[in-house]
Amino acid sequence: MTQVRDYLRESALVQNRIVLFFLLIALLMSVLFLRLFYLQMIQHEQYSTLAQNNRFDLFSLPPVRGLIYDRNGEILAQNIHGYNLQILPDKVENMDELLSELRQLVELTDNDLTRFQKLLENRPPFEWQTLKANLNEEESSILSINQHQYPGIQLRAHLQRHYPQGELVSHLVGYTGRISPEDLDKIDSQMYQGVEYIGKSGVEAFYETTLLGRPGVERVETNAHGRVVRRLEQISPVSGQTIHLSLDIKLQEKSMEALEGYEGAVVAIEPGSGEVLAFASVPTYDPNPFVNGISETEYSALRSSPTKPLLNRALYGRYAPGSTIKGFLSLVGMENQISFNRRSHCPGWYSLPGDTHRYRCWNKFGHGNVDGHQAIVQSCDVYFYKLARLLGIDRMHEGMTRFGFGEQTGIDLIGEPTGLMPSREWKTRVRGQPWFPGETVITGIGQGYMLVTPLQLASTTATLANRGNKATPKLLSEIEHPQSESRETIPPIVEPVGLKPETLYDPVIQSMRDVVHGPTGTARGIGKDIPYDMAGKTGTAQVKSIAQDEEYDEQNVEKKFRDHSLFIGFAPLDDPKIAIAVIVEHAGSGSKTAAPIARKLLDYYLIDRLGIIEKQDGAPQAAVLQS
Amino acid sequence: MRTDTNPPYIDLPLFSVVLMLFGLSLVILYSASGEDMDRIMKHGIRFGFGLVLLVIFARIPPRVLLQWSPHVYLTGLILLMVVLAIGIIGKGAQRWLDLGFFRFQPSEIMRIAIPMMIAWILARTSLPPKPLSIFLGILVVLLPTVLVILQPDLGTAILIAMTGITVIFLSGIGWKLIFAALFAISIIAPAMWVFVLHDYQRSRVLTLFDPWADPLGAGYHIIQSIIAIGSGGFQGKGWLSGTQSQLEFIPERSTDFIFSVFAEEFGLIGVVVLLMLYLFLVFRGLMIAFYAQNTYSRLLAGGLSATYFFYVFVNIGMVAGILPVVGVPLPLMxxxxxxxxxLMIGFGILMSIARSKKIP
Incomplete structure (x- = not known):
């Protein structure tokens, strides 16, 4: 039954197969060889590059952002150390456990945790990931004590912007924030290597390139876990330049205090140089939370507040100037050969010929026969209705524009509005309507279409104080190069407005002096015990027009329809050191609210800050100039 | 024709190539382990222990091995089941059996036990094998393969299955049957893909085809390994100077990915030397098989040689990015x-077979 086995045939069969199998092996070995040949010879360069890229890392060294000081060396923006809590996922055995333990030590919001979870999913586990940015001092000290217990966590220090003055100058200095996708479109990313923050508003935004500096770079050899094995070369970053502002933080503080409880703005300028001394806008906000991204709730609270704390009123607020322009209009009149001494009769109202509409004077009993001096001192509206009528809108527009009404002042801030000095051309273009004579009349007292910003008003006032020499308002007074410690002073830009002869200013300035110092002046209330000579002009800007047969009664008007209170002024008269514009929203007449604020601030600046005026002790004497 | 004059018999060509490979492994392991002498010592001790086993097995005549075959196989099978049971109880993948002083993988036993068992079955009747023998042979392959897959250790399962299949191929089964089997595999393989493979295994295979699709995740290891090999170039970066290895970009660099370290530091020149050594190793094994005295020895020697080859091929293919990452070691390295x-037991068996007959 079993056949005899043919062992020879069997071994031949298997030997045959062994040879075949060896051929198969040789074939497969050739495949391996070809693959390795391909990788090591043909693609060698490509993989060499990749290996180099693996191995070398370029670390950006962000520059230190330039500091911002006020004119007396008070720091307005500085860099402080912030600590981020970072985790290396590779080193963590139980992430959930670690997180719940860290929760005992630092406050972790759900937001922090979900953001971190996303990082864990999307980033390689050998990279440090930030769990929480900007720990407070207590948290970072607790963590640094306990750090050794948790392998895979570290506190990473970095510099971040801090504004020690907080809400005092937030509108002016602005703030930096994290670079957003929109910012990325605008910037040269080379200059922002490793930089996390960018100036978002105010001086921080306008002088971004000055403050930024230049990033450096460091080439290092790293291992697969990102640990630096060797440092190879380094190009040091160049720190940003330090900026010295013309701002006087103490005057700023007083201005903010004076405005407390109101909505309004104060701008003070040194007339000779255009240097901005105070730039206050109330209400305000704390810029510090913005640096690392303000929370949604905080931000929407600020945004939706009816008092608009985020709005920089000093720069962007646009108000009818009211009677504050009367001095300027007198100058425009004189330039057009309308005598300052020309008298007008004020019965308490004015009507255009052939019209029954009565344009009312604030004094319904009338001022009687007034000349330019009296008209400014008592702020007679009818005089200026008539002056405006005589000038006509074209000459008014031309003259007022030269002082800077309806024009940007050229201050070193972003997005300055022009205000509005209306003209026929403007009305046709924007409104598609012809200019009506009645509009000329009300423009004569700074009502109607005319709009000014507090900065503009301060700037034109400074020009007036400077007798027609217009200095461009500026915040930057000096740039300091931290490396060389050399300082570069920014010279003022002064241009004459071209009103000739200069003596024309004398009667107007004299009249504005009497607004404060004269017995009938609208601001005589602040002229009491004043130890220096000042000029001023009140303004009361109507927010709501009053019907012909209506009486304006502040008590009965809803707050949002109440008049804005305005005041402009400068002092000392013979050598003006400060020109100021105060606008307080819905605070009634200029003499009531804005004028006392201006007096307080001028006192403070001239007596306490400059020390050129001695404080009056009782004796109601006129100016005692020391200089 | 016994040449029993100077026992123990050592097949010098085979022994020299083993020694050369071991020498290379010491050199590259020193670099791959970050100059860890501790590891070098352990590696050396294991090799020494292996040498003892080699000598012992070289003295065991093939006919004794023939008698042991079913016992070894059954023991291996039982150990595999024990490992699996422990794994199920312990709720986790289990490949190791811990004997207190010694841990080992029962699947390793199967690398020798399967060729022994199949050779035992096929050598009982005349060749080419009858359908019953083939069926039994396939069963012998299938049982441990399934058990190893369940561990789950796909790489080892594939390797031991291929070893078994090679033995069946060497026994001279008809070509019709071979093509039929290939056809069947082409149908079964896609089904396996869908129903048998775990997600992680599937992603490994998919990553193979495009590791760059997920360079920080599943593709990371393969990419870093390929970069290491490719950047080695013709001459290599020099011993201890491979940036990919020294800076720890290569994963598992002293175990499964040791070839990448070797290729990076010694370049194509080193690679060719290494491939030639392995080719010679397998060639010598097949030569021993070719000249073996009887069918059992011939099949066993062929099977063992095939195992070495498959390990080398799968490991290098894996780190060079043409095979999925299945986690098999590079023999001796x-x-x-x-x-x-x-490995060393296998060499011992080969030498025992070589001893029975004079080999050119």
Missing amino acids: SYGGSSMVT
């Missing part, structure tokens, strides 16, 4: 105990 022991 990779750092690890179980593998070394089975």
Whole structure:
């Protein structure tokens, strides 16, 4: 039954197969060889590059952002150390456990945790990931004590912007924030290597390139876990330049205090140089939370507040100037050969010929026969209705524009509005309507279409104080190069407005002096015990027009329809050191609210800050100039 | 024709190539382990232990091995089941059996036990094998393969299955049958893909085809390994100077990915030397098989040689990015105990077979 086995045939069969199998092996070995040949010879360069890229890392060294000081060396923006809590996922055995333990030590919001979870999913586990940015001092000290217990966590220090003055100058200095996708479109990313923050508003935004500096770079050899094995070369970053502002933080503080409880703005300028001394806008906000991204709730609270704390009123607020322009209009009149001494009769109202509409004077009993001096001192509206009528809108527009009404002042801030000095051309273009004579009349007292910003008003006032020499308002007074410690002073830009002869200013300035110092002046209330000579002009800007047969009664008007209170002024008269514009929203007449604020601030600046005026002790004497 | 004059018999060509490979492994392991003398010592001790086993097995005549075959196989099968049971109870993948002083993978036993068992079955009747023998042979392959897959250790399962299949091929089964089997595999393989493979295994295979699709995740290891090999170039970066290895970009660099370290530091020149050594190793094994005295010895020697080849091919193919990452060591080079022991026993068996007959 079993056949005899043919062992020879069997071994031949298997030997045959062994040879075949060896051929198969040789074939497969050739495949391996070809693959390795391909990788090591043909693609060698490509993989060499990749290996180099693996191995070398370029670390950006962000520059230190330039500091911002006020004119007396008070720091307005500085860099402080912030600590981020970072985790290396590779080193963590139980992430959930670690997180719940860290929760005992630092406050972790759900937001922090979900953001971190996303990082864990999307980033390689050998990279440090930030769990929480900007720990407070207590948290970072607790963590640094306990750090050794948790392998895979570290506190990473970095510099971040801090504004020690907080809400005092937030509108002016602005703030930096994290670079957003929109910012990325605008910037040269080379200059922002490793930089996390960018100036978002105010001086921080306008002088971004000055403050930024230049990033450096460091080439290092790293291992697969990102640990630096060797440092190879380094190009040091160049720190940003330090900026010295013309701002006087103490005057700023007083201005903010004076405005407390109101909505309004104060701008003070040194007339000779255009240097901005105070730039206050109330209400305000704390810029510090913005640096690392303000929370949604905080931000929407600020945004939706009816008092608009985020709005920089000093720069962007646009108000009818009211009677504050009367001095300027007198100058425009004189330039057009309308005598300052020309008298007008004020019965308490004015009507255009052939019209029954009565344009009312604030004094319904009338001022009687007034000349330019009296008209400014008592702020007679009818005089200026008539002056405006005589000038006509074209000459008014031309003259007022030269002082800077309806024009940007050229201050070193972003997005300055022009205000509005209306003209026929403007009305046709924007409104598609012809200019009506009645509009000329009300423009004569700074009502109607005319709009000014507090900065503009301060700037034109400074020009007036400077007798027609217009200095461009500026915040930057000096740039300091931290490396060389050399300082570069920014010279003022002064241009004459071209009103000739200069003596024309004398009667107007004299009249504005009497607004404060004269017995009938609208601001005589602040002229009491004043130890220096000042000029001023009140303004009361109507927010709501009053019907012909209506009486304006502040008590009965809803707050949002109440008049804005305005005041402009400068002092000392013979050598003006400060020109100021105060606008307080819905605070009634200029003499009531804005004028006392201006007096307080001028006192403070001239007596306490400059020390050129001695404080009056009782004796109601006129100016005692020391200089 | 016994040449029993100077026992123990050592097949010099085979022994020299083993020694050369071991020498290379010491050199590259020193670099791959970050100059860890501790590891070098352990590796050396294992090799020494392996040498003892080699000598012992070289003295065991093939006819004794023939008698042991079913016992070894059954023992291996039982151990595999024990490992699996422990794994199920312990709720986790389990490949190791811990004997207190010694841990080993029962699947390693199968690298030798399967060729022994199949050779035992096929050698009982005349060749080419009858359908019943083939069926039994396939069963012998299938049982441990399934058990190893369940561990789950796909790489080892595929390797031991291929070894078994090779033995069946060597026994001279008809070509019709071979083509039929290939056809069947082409149908079964896609089904396996869908129903048998775990997600992680599937992603490994998919990553193979495009590791760059997920360079920080599943593709990371392969990419870093390929970069290491490719950047080695013709001459290599020099011993201890491979940036990919020294800076720890290569994963598992002293075990499964040791070839990448070797290729990076010694370049194509080193690679060719290494491939030639392995080719010679397998060639010598097949030569021993070719000249073996009887069918059992011939099939066993062929099967063992095939195992070495498959390990080398799958490991290098894996780190060079043409095969999926299945986690198999490179014979003699990779750092690890179980593998070394089975390898050396295998060489011992080959030498025992070589001893029975004069080989050119």
